[in-house]
Amino acid sequence: MTAPATLTVDLDALSHNFHALETLTGVPVHPVVKANAYGLGAIPVARRLMVEGARTFFVARLNEGLELRTALGPTPVIYVLDGCVGDAAPSLRGADLRPVLNHEAQLSAWRSAGGAACGLQIDTGMNRLGFRIEVAPAGFAGLELVMSHLACADDPAEPMNQRQREAFAAVAERYPTALKSFANSGGCFLGPDYGFDAVRPGICLYGGGPEGRPDARLRPVATLSAEVLQVRTVPAGESVGYSRGFVAESDRTIATCGAGYADGILRSHAGSGQVWVAGSLRPLLGRVSMDVVAVDVTGLDITVGDRVEVFGPHRALDDAASAAGTISYELLTSITPRVPRHYTGAASA
Ligand SMILES: *Cc1c(COP(=O)(O)O)cnc(C)c1O
Numbered sequence: 001m002t003a004p005a006t007l008t009v010d011l012d013a014l015s016h017n018f019h020a021l022e023t024l025t026g027v028p029v030h031p032v033v034k035a036n037a038y039g040l041g042a043i044p045v046a047r048r049l050m051v052e053g054a055r056t057f058f059v060a061r062l063n064e065g066l067e068l069r070t071a072l073g074p075t076p077v078i079y080v081l082d083g084c085v086g087d088a089a090p091s092l093r094g095a096d097l098r099p100v101l102n103h104e105a106q107l108s109a110w111r112s113a114g115g116a117a118c119g120l121q122i123d124t125g126m127n128r129l130g131f132r133i134e135v136a137p138a139g140f141a142g143l144e145l146v147m148s149h150l151a152c153a154d155d156p157a158e159p160m161n162q163r164q165r166e167a168f169a170a171v172a173e174r175y176p177t178a179l180k181s182f183a184n185s186g187g188c189f190l191g192p193d194y195g196f197d198a199v200r201p202g203i204c205l206y207g208g209g210p211e212g213r214p215d216a217r218l219r220p221v222a223t224l225s226a227e228v229l230q231v232r233t234v235p236a237g238e239s240v241g242y243s244r245g246f247v248a249e250s251d252r253t254i255a256t257c258g259a260g261y262a263d264g265i266l267r268s269h270a271g272s273g274q275v276w277v278a279g280s281l282r283p284l285l286g287r288v289s290m291d292v293v294a295v296d297v298t299g300l301d302i303t304v305g306d307r308v309e310v311f312g313p314h315r316a317l318d319d320a321a322s323a324a325g326t327i328s329y330e331l332l333t334s335i336t337p338r339v340p341r342h343y344t345g346a347a348s349a
Contacts, residue, residue, distance in 0.1 A: 002227065003227075007339050014040075025199050028199075035064075038333055040206055048346075057076055058200055059078065078097050080092065080098065081121075100118070120136070120143060139178065149184065150187050181200055188204065214318050220312055220316065228308065229258045230255075230304060233251060240286040243287060253302070254285065255295045260291040271284075282295050
């Protein structure tokens, strides 16, 4: 089945990236599959990663953890980064999910609910989630993981990386029996000191580069393509789309393609966005509409039913993101549920 807008997920490329990160860091990769694996589909992604050897996953929310547990069965360890929020403890325990406890109230809620296995997040300077070092609790039974998160991992030259790493290494010594995890995707590329016992990449598994640029060690995983719904000639002087967003100075051939902002083509793509079509990059013209976008295909041999690539092997996710004034993470997680996900590559378990 094809649909006007389709997200194709190459599970073999996902597996390549998983093993590339293992090789690079020399430690186990604990994939982050929050936000539906950044829009790619948490269940097929996690299933394939289990086949590749992944045994521990991270999600952000309780409901993400519940869905993953149901789909994956009892084997994998699943951490919930939000921690023990509100009255979540019984649900977490019932599904054998491990909260990453972020502050004292979460810790006492988890303990008074009789919670056992859990993680602890230490804030080493990002000031987002986690215990400040001065108030980090002493180790306790059931504490399996101690982690922290880098604020600037996408910028290897930023001195804060090293400061956070040293702070984490020092505080981690207080928890000799817990697994230590520090690096997200960017952190995997900062050097061997950053690996600790296990890394937690998200975006690099899904083909985004660690510094917001394509990286030759990683393969593109996600391809967003759109079908050409109509081809027309726009005579010089006429306009295209809402608000006369583009006015033709010469005769142009326009392909109207079936992907719009209700599919996740952000409106900020207008003006600077490009798609790959018939061997070249072509500009988007005028406004992005809810369901369609106009592409200048002047001089190309394009017919209805052809497909254009918004990002994928020919148009890097990171380049598409910067053209839209955003980052790969937001581009992927903006792809809406109406876009069917297709999976290619070896079958998952
Ligand atoms: C989202 C997240 C990650 C993964 O980050 P990437 O930059 O996508 O690799 C790792 N750790 C924490 C705490 C996160 O919130």
